[in-house]
Amino acid sequence: MIRRAWAVARKDMLIEVHSKVALNQVIPFALAVLLTFGFALDTRNQLLAEIAPGLFWVVVLFSSLYLISRSFRVERENAAMEGLVLYGIDPMAVFFGKLAALALQMFVLEAVAAAGIVILFNPPVGSLGLLAISAVAATLAIGSIGLVYGALSSSEQSGESLLPLLVIPVLAPIVISAAKCWSDAESAGAGIYDPWLKIVAIFSAVFLAVGAAAFGPAMED
């Protein structure tokens, strides 16, 4: 299964290398949203540093929806997803392959968006470890659920516009928990034993398990 998951991940990453959608469209979108908030609320305003964690995760969520939509748009063209199904491979291999490629793109997006937040809003950083671990866990959770709903909605004609409506309510708890984690990480005494990190980790484990189990039926539907 690992060999096939790697083949799927490699395929999705090659598609990004050729099309540069994340680089040319999604990352500029994330930065544009941050800039808009910066100008709208005034960068000198202390409020910006306080809302930066929430703003970061909302930007990541919306930008991720674009990446997820894109991930299934390429599968719809020429019925390529049906081609994957016809190889008779375990849907879990497809799930973990697509999750790996999506998570990698999201990590790049998060790194750029975090740099933008630091430059524009200058929030204090108390614990880089807490920031990083919560980001990894939240990324896997967003990616897992996003892929299941992406697969479900990709067979519908209005699937792409349906995706945010389906995904945002489900992912709201993980986005809120991750934002709380990042708020805590701003304080000097913050560390990886933060209570919100436990919640993010639990959500991440549950969403990952649910995603792995539900992706097969969603993909083969």
Add this chain to the structure above:
Amino acid sequence: MPADDSVSFSSVTVTLAGFPALLNLSFEVEAGETVYLRGPNGAGKTTLLRTLAGLEKPTRGSAMVLGVELPGGERSLRALAGMMGTRSHLYEDLTVAENLDLARRLLGISSSRIDDAAELFGVRGRLWKQKVASLSAGQKRRVALAGLVAKNPRIWLLDEPHSSLDAAGRDLLDKLIVEATKRGAIAFVATHEAEAGRAGGRVLEMVGGTVRAEAREASPGDEGPASEVPE
């Protein structure tokens, strides 16, 4: 009891969005046979191919395809089947080489098998590094066929396989079907073309999701006229 290399449908009904696309369909096919599915639009030819590929489930009745029972064994069947529908299953943003390399990795086959198949269909040369998005419909068809040949399926499921192909491509495909069936594979070819069966084999006339008539066409080397066997 059907053999592991045969196909047996027993009163199979496949319902799609409430509509019976296949209706009480029964037939048997032995290893090495080529079956041409002929009929008007909506006759159920594509649904039959998709059911044989494990992409659709029988809602009533049962089928045994290469020893795999349907409904239930769809995933196992997909690994044995090679299907080429009206869409190519290729990734537009990847090159020909990358698409076929994906097939190699997912099938766990050698590079030489992919190279040989690509050579056979003439996509190894200047097309090799081209993105699929830049290819013509016929070239995409050739790339998809190269992937199918490399898979070496036990059952070939071809939906209008001649469309977009030039004369040389059609002849090559017909030759490959004959060679595959000689090795014991089964081929199902759905077509609107009147010359269906020109390579020899059975012709199933489908209407309304079921077989209306069956004929056996003589292969080019055989003697005697084709026999019509109305059902």
